Amino acid sequence: MTGASLSSSVEPALLAPAARAVExxxxxxxxxxxxxxxxxxxxxxxxxxxxxxxxLATRSIKTTSKAWALDATIRMIDLTTLEGAxxxxxxxxxxAKALTPDPSDLTTPRVAAVCVYGDMVPxxxxxxxxxxxINVAAVxxxxxxxxxxxxxxxxxxxxxxxxxxDEIDMVIDxxxxxxxxxxxxxxxxxxxxxxxxxxxxxYAHLKVILxxxxxxxxxxxxxxxxxSILAGGDFIKTSTGKVTPAATLPVTLLMLQVVRDWNxxxxxxxxxxxxxxxxxxxxxxxxxxTVAETVGEEWLQPHLFRFGASSLLNDVLLQRQxxxxxxxxxxxxxxxx
Amino acid sequence: MTATETRFLDYAPAPxxxxxxxxxxxxxxxxxxxxVPGSGKPFAxxxxxxxxxxxxxxxxxxxxxxxxxxxxRKAYDRTWSKLSGSDRGKYLFRIARLVQERARELAVAExxxxxxxxxxxxxxxxxxxxxxxxxxAGWADKLDHAGLGPNxxxxxxxxxxxxxxxxxxxxxxxIAPALAAGNTVVLKPADTTPLSALIxxxxxxxxxxxxxxxxxxxxxxxTGAALVNHPDVNKVAFTGSTPVGRxxxxxxxxSGKSVTLELxxxxxxxxxxxxxLDQAIEGIVNGIFFNQGHVCCAGSRLLVQExxxxxxxxxLKDRLTTLRLGDxxxxxxxxxxxxxxxxxxxxxxxxxxxxxEGATRWSAPCEIPAKGFWFAPTIFTGVxxxxxxxxxxxxxxxxxxxxxxxxxxxxxxxxxxPFGLSAGIWTDKGSKILAVADKLRAGVVWANTFNRFDxxxxxxxxxxxxxxxxxxxxxxxxxxxxxxxxR
Numbered sequence: 001m002t003g004a005s006l007s008s009s010v011e012p013a014l015l016a017p018a019a020r021a022v023e024x025x026x027x028x029x030x031x032x033x034x035x036x037x038x039x040x041x042x043x044x045x046x047x048x049x050x051x052x053x054x055x056l057a058t059r060s061i062k063t064t065s066k067a068w069a070l071d072a073t074i075r076m077i078d079l080t081t082l083e084g085a086x087x088x089x090x091x092x093x094x095x096a097k098a099l100t101p102d103p104s105d106l107t108t109p110r111v112a113a114v115c116v117y118g119d120m121v122p123x124x125x126x127x128x129x130x131x132x133x134i135n136v137a138a139v140x141x142x143x144x145x146x147x148x149x150x151x152x153x154x155x156x157x158x159x160x161x162x163x164x165x166d167e168i169d170m171v172i173d174x175x176x177x178x179x180x181x182x183x184x185x186x187x188x189x190x191x192x193x194x195x196x197x198x199x200x201x202x203y204a205h206l207k208v209i210l211x212x213x214x215x216x217x218x219x220x221x222x223x224x225x226x227x228s229i230l231a232g233g234d235f236i237k238t239s240t241g242k243v244t245p246a247a248t249l250p251v252t253l254l255m256l257q258v259v260r261d262w263n264x265x266x267x268x269x270x271x272x273x274x275x276x277x278x279x280x281x282x283x284x285x286x287x288x289x290t291v292a293e294t295v296g297e298e299w300l301q302p303h304l305f306r307f308g309a310s311s312l313l314n315d316v317l318l319q320r321q322x323x324x325x326x327x328x329x330x331x332x333x334x335x336x337x
Numbered sequence: 338m339t340a341t342e343t344r345f346l347d348y349a350p351a352p353x354x355x356x357x358x359x360x361x362x363x364x365x366x367x368x369x370x371x372x373v374p375g376s377g378k379p380f381a382x383x384x385x386x387x388x389x390x391x392x393x394x395x396x397x398x399x400x401x402x403x404x405x406x407x408x409x410r411k412a413y414d415r416t417w418s419k420l421s422g423s424d425r426g427k428y429l430f431r432i433a434r435l436v437q438e439r440a441r442e443l444a445v446a447e448x449x450x451x452x453x454x455x456x457x458x459x460x461x462x463x464x465x466x467x468x469x470x471x472x473x474a475g476w477a478d479k480l481d482h483a484g485l486g487p488n489x490x491x492x493x494x495x496x497x498x499x500x501x502x503x504x505x506x507x508x509x510x511x512i513a514p515a516l517a518a519g520n521t522v523v524l525k526p527a528d529t530t531p532l533s534a535l536i537x538x539x540x541x542x543x544x545x546x547x548x549x550x551x552x553x554x555x556x557x558x559x560t561g562a563a564l565v566n567h568p569d570v571n572k573v574a575f576t577g578s579t580p581v582g583r584x585x586x587x588x589x590x591x592s593g594k595s596v597t598l599e600l601x602x603x604x605x606x607x608x609x610x611x612x613x614l615d616q617a618i619e620g621i622v623n624g625i626f627f628n629q630g631h632v633c634c635a636g637s638r639l640l641v642q643e644x645x646x647x648x649x650x651x652x653l654k655d656r657l658t659t660l661r662l663g664d665x666x667x668x669x670x671x672x673x674x675x676x677x678x679x680x681x682x683x684x685x686x687x688x689x690x691x692x693x694e695g696a697t698r699w700s701a702p703c704e705i706p707a708k709g710f711w712f713a714p715t716i717f718t719g720v721x722x723x724x725x726x727x728x729x730x731x732x733x734x735x736x737x738x739x740x741x742x743x744x745x746x747x748x749x750x751x752x753x754x755p756f757g758l759s760a761g762i763w764t765d766k767g768s769k770i771l772a773v774a775d776k777l778r779a780g781v782v783w784a785n786t787f788n789r790f791d792x793x794x795x796x797x798x799x800x801x802x803x804x805x806x807x808x809x810x811x812x813x814x815x816x817x818x819x820x821x822x823x824r
Contacts, residue, residue: 043765045785048616058456060351060668068345257615288345293659297345 015183016190021230024265031183038182038226044218044254053250059289066285070320071109072300073284074101077307077316078137078273079337080115082144082241088123091116095127097337098134102317104333105324111313112302113137113167118160125164137167137207141192144211144240146171150188157195160204167205168196169308171240174214177224185224189231207273207306208233212251213243221251225258235271241308246276249286256294263295272299275308281319284312346659351668353455357442363393364531366401366555367538369408370548375401377556382531385452385674386665386709394531397554399563402523405552406567409494409521412549417521418491422478429474429516431544436467439540443533447505448665450532452674452710453628455666465790466509472792473513476813480518483813488820491519492595493571495816496564500577501527501676502631502732507576508534510807512551513792518816520572523552525564527577529677531555562588570594572816576633579730579756579801597805597815599633599797601730602758604779605751606636606787609744610645612763616785618652621736624761624787626660626714629675630734633802634759636787638727640747643740650718650738657701657714664706672703672734675710684712684733691717691726696737722753730756744769748776757799761787780806 015021015029022029025037061069079098081090094114102108113135116124124136138160142148148156157168170192176184189208196204208228212221228236236255239246252274259270272291278284284307291299299305314334322328363379365372377396384391397405417425436443443466444458453462480489495515499507504526515522526534534553541551554560558581565573565585575585576599589596606624608617624636641649665673675681692698696717705711712734720727720737727737741747751760760779762770774782780797783789790796795811797803805815 042612042614045613045616045765048613048619048785051786052616052619058460058668059348061348062351063349064343065345065347065349072345254615292346300345 013183016187018186018190018230018232020232020266020268021186024230034182034186034227034230038223041222041226044222046218049218049254050250053253053290056253056290056293057249057286059286061285061289067323069285069288070281070316070323072288073281073307073316074111074313075109076300076302076305077111077309077313078113078115078275079111079313080241080275080308080310082115082117082139086117086120088120091120091123092127094337095124095134097313097335099128099132101313102320103335105321108317108320110134112306115139115169115308117143118156118163118165121160121163121165135166136164137169138163138165139169139171139240141170143169143171143209144242146173147175150191153188154191154195157192161196161198165204167207168192169207169209169237171209171211172224172228174211177215177220182223182227186227186231189228189233193232205234206232207235207237207271209237209240209275211240211243212238213245218251218254221254222258225255229258229262229270233270235273235306237273237275237308239276241276244277247274247278247308249290252287253290253294256291256299259299260295269299269304271304271306273306273308278307278309279311279315281312281316284316348669350664352664353445353448353459353666353668355445355449355666358445358449360392363395364535365395366397366405367535367541367551367553368401368405368549369412369552370542370546372538375555377401377560380528382450382529384449384709385529385676386706388708391450391532394535394555397556397560402554402560402563402567405523405554406494406496406564406569408549409523409552410569412547413493413521416547417516417550418519420519422480422519425517425519426474426477428544428546429470429477429513432540432546433467433470433474435540435543436463436470439536440464440467443505443536445666446536447533448673451501451504451530452665452676454670454673455668456670457628462503462506465792466505469506469509469513469792473517473813476514477517480813480817483810483817485814485817485819486821489817490820492816492818493520494569495520495522495572495574496567496570497522497524497574498561498564498577499524499526501530502628502633504530505533505537508537510576510812511574514807514812515572515574515816516550518813520816521550523554523564523570525554525556525561528555528557565589572596574805574815575599582803595815597797597807598803599805599807600758600801600803601732602633602635602756602798602802603638603728603730603754604634604636604756604759604761605638605640605754606761607741607747607751607763607773608639608641608645608649609747609762609764609766609769610642611765611769613765613785614649614652617763618649618656620761620763620785620787621653622656622660625736626657626672626734627788629673629712631676631680631732632788634781634788635732636759636761637731637736639736639738640741640750641738642747643742646738646740650716653716654699657716660701660703660714662701662703662705662711662713672714675712675733678710680732681710681712684731684735687726687729687731688715688735691720691724691735691737694724694726696720696724696726722750728754744773748773752776752778755801758797758802759783
């Protein structure tokens with residue numbers, strides 16, 4: 001063993017002293033203390049987790065409960081477009097849809113946010129105008145792969161915040177996580193959180209995308225959820241939507257359990273955002289049931305739960321029309337965005 | 338509806354419609370392929386959720402039992418024992434498919450008569466009934482591989498008595514292997530839950546099963562005794578309480594009848610501190626509150642490692658407050674009605690004894706309907722091994738929580754019961770599962786799950802939980818004798 005590595009084991013490199021982590025794990029936060037904490041979490045039994053999710057999915061939500069659930073779903077949607085082909089026109093059209101989801105029924109609530117790439121933020125801000133009640137969320141940190149230098153990720157974030165993004169959806173470094181460099185993942189989240197700081201001292205809301213499809217195991221998802229919360233994430237989000245599987249019900253249930261445990265431990269409320277693959281009202285209602293029965297129905301509000309989705313909104317609108325008219329219309333009776 | 342006025346979690350009613358049922362006002366006994374009147378005084382079967390009468394059912398006396406056994410004997414001698422295995426299998430496959438076709442109707446009937454939630458009868462009971470018939474249908478022409486050597490023989494007429502907790506599923510556990518092996522059957526359903534068997538009798542007619550191969554007689558303990566003691570019965574299969582099982586074992590001793598008994602239990606559900614905790618909580622709930630705890634293999638004793646007891650109990654209570662007790666036909670109901678007033682009285686009595694002996698009682702806060710038989714999910718903490726609620730089978734939604742310090746202590750406490758039907762182990766460590774399971778004296782040991790059933794898996798008890806196995810190849814062998822044995 002060389003002298004250099006010996007001295008580094010005597011004086012281990014300290015991680016960024018994020019307030020939550022210091023509170024829960026203790027001061028002088030190191031790679032080792034973080035690792036010990038994450039590895040001390042109870043394991044997840046995949047069969048049992050999936051069985052519980054399947055059982056929650058059998059809840060039968062009818063009549064008044066269904067009507068409430070459909071409106072709640074709309075209020076919690078991050079209406080999303082994340083394509084290489086996105087243009088100012090496309091973003092403008094998406095924002096118009098966010099403002100008036102159903103022109104045939106103006107009682108329809110508005111969505112929570114529109115979610116776009118960072119360079120589209122100015123167009124979204126302009127299209128929504130002020131006082132719409134709809135946030136602009138930007139994906140950042142070299143989304144979706146996150147394979148870039150820290151400085152690029154930070155300027156990506158700062159640019160979006162400067163352009164007026166209310167929320168930042170960052171991706172974690174899955175490569176570092178899978179290689180066991182938890183400290184690297186942690187420090188990066190702390191740095192991005194700091195990059196979310198505006199000139200007036202307020203912060204853009206930070207959603208941390210775990211990309212659960214790449215983490216692969218439920219144990220990894222639980223560790224990454226804790227890590228993201230400890231580092232300061234306001235929301236934990238399942239996926240980018242670019243990897244399959246994306247937001248499954250079991251994975252979301254697991255993340256909700258972490259949020260419940262965090263709340264039990266600290267009293268703090270962390271948000272959860274399943275994103276990708278939720279296309280129907282029926283699916284969305286299964287998620288609402290899972291939220292309500294796992295962490296409590298207080299979480300069924302836009303500041304604590306979101307759906308990252310694009311096609312979900314129109315299916316909810318069709319179901320909503322069916323509830324009020326008693327019959328199904330068709331895709332030509334809701335607007336494409 | 339706003340979050341403040343009505344809560345989303347007060348889900349709007351989602352009742353399964355009972356209009357699918359096409360019930361008669363009164364049902365006879367099912368003997369020799371037809372519904373016939375009984376000689377005893379007819380009795381009413383009621384819904385335990387409303388105490389309303391569902392239908393009137395004929396009561397079989399000894400004379401009726403004799404007719405039923407004679408019909409089964411005739412069918413055995415003339416038809417069923419002469420059919421090829423593949424032909425018997427065809428009938429069983431047909432029955433399995435008819436059960437699937439009429440699954441919704443059977444589920445509604447079962448929930449109405451028994452009180453169990455429709456989500457359980459729909460998602461567990463009825464699918465397993467079909468699975469049992471499919472599984473044993475496949476065995477009918479493969480008896481050479483049942484482990485008894487070439488050309489094993491059927492036993493003859495089987496007398497079968499099933500309990501009220503899983504009326505149709507227990508019927509399937511009994512009838513499917515008996516018929517696959519070539520026996521004929523006289524079966525007595527429990528007197529509080531005769532309905533699904535009577536609808537099943539219609540399925541038997543629909544399947545065109547030769548008359549007399551399956552007969553149903555309803556009635557009370559005297560009917561059951563007449564059946565078990567009938568001299569022309571070759572095999573007795575009973576699922577029910579240990580005291581009745583003991584009576585049966587005595588009465589058939591020396592008669593030459595084969596016997597299998599599946600009796601009570603007081604299963605230990607062992608949770609180690611390295612368990613997958615969220616799933617263990619679900620497993621504890623499923624272990625004792627599934628089917629209102631009316632499960633012989635229920636995990637009624639929670640053995641939790643002392644260093645995590647407080648956390649487990651707190652999480653468990655949180656989880657129990659989300660359970661929905663009420664109308665068994667509502668698709669969102671988690672906890673249905675207790676099957677009968679007598680059973681409710683027993684649960685109350687034992688729970689009161691638990692309190693009197695010093696254990697701490699906690700019940701989930703749920704509204705109890707005015708009519709019907711109900712008992713809120715209940716946990717007792719501070720239970721000692723000497724308490725009656727740690728030793729007697731309560732057969733209701735009541736969990737006794739005990740602690741242990743080491744695996745050796747867990748094993749010793751788990752085995753410290755006159756029963757030995759099932760057990761559960763919760764740990765993320767595979768080697769611990771194997772080491773502990775090896776030392777548990779229980780017929781079924783579940784690891785990181787509980788109350789899972791499969792027709793391919795044998796099921797049965799040690800000690801006072803009975804003898805013989807049902808399910809799998811072992812369950813088939815219980816209805817066969819070696820081809821070499823003298824008849």
